[in-house]
Amino acid sequence: MKRFFPRFRNVNRTNTGRNMPDPKQLARWLQAERSGQDDAADEAFLHVFASLPRIEPSPAFADHTMAAVMRWRARRRRLVVFAWAAAVLAIVGGAAGAWLLGPAIAPAIVKQAALGLSHATPWLIAYATEAMNLWWAIAGLGTAIGNAVATPPTAGAIVGAELIGIFAFFALQRLVAAERAGEIEL
Numbered sequence: 001m002k003r004f005f006p007r008f009r010n011v012n013r014t015n016t017g018r019n020m021p022d023p024k025q026l027a028r029w030l031q032a033e034r035s036g037q038d039d040a041a042d043e044a045f046l047h048v049f050a051s052l053p054r055i056e057p058s059p060a061f062a063d064h065t066m067a068a069v070m071r072w073r074a075r076r077r078r079l080v081v082f083a084w085a086a087a088v089l090a091i092v093g094g095a096a097g098a099w100l101l102g103p104a105i106a107p108a109i110v111k112q113a114a115l116g117l118s119h120a121t122p123w124l125i126a127y128a129t130e131a132m133n134l135w136w137a138i139a140g141l142g143t144a145i146g147n148a149v150a151t152p153p154t155a156g157a158i159v160g161a162e163l164i165g166i167f168a169f170f171a172l173q174r175l176v177a178a179e180r181a182g183e184i185e186l
Helices: 023-035 038-050 061-149 152-181
Strands: none
């Protein structure tokens, strides 16, 4: 992060004389803003900012900007090349390590995997069976609820509740629209 040098800090200095508009126009605009005269404040605002000098970049600005962009681009390219080189080196090193150490380590890995799977398989089957029993119970409960809801009186009650809800939302919408239009006051 760039540090702020004291000459750029604008804490105790006044801005008059440094490309600032006429102080009287500035005071007139601020006074109109404070007093709530919107039209006068807008007109004073236009006069203040129309009198500001136009800020144009120096001729060397484009050169400096392009030089900075090219430095960033070159740095990014170096980083990409380094990242690819590191990735290739890691892959080649991993493949060489697996090729050289594979015959020595493979039997131990296979033995441990077989041991782990032989201990885990019965538990996996037992838990799967319990999970299926739970799902069968939930399916039975869902079937019972579906049969109860599918009866004509229950279906009629559900449709009636939905219609009452729709009517309530419609009435609320009408009340809010009337209140916004000023026809009623809630």
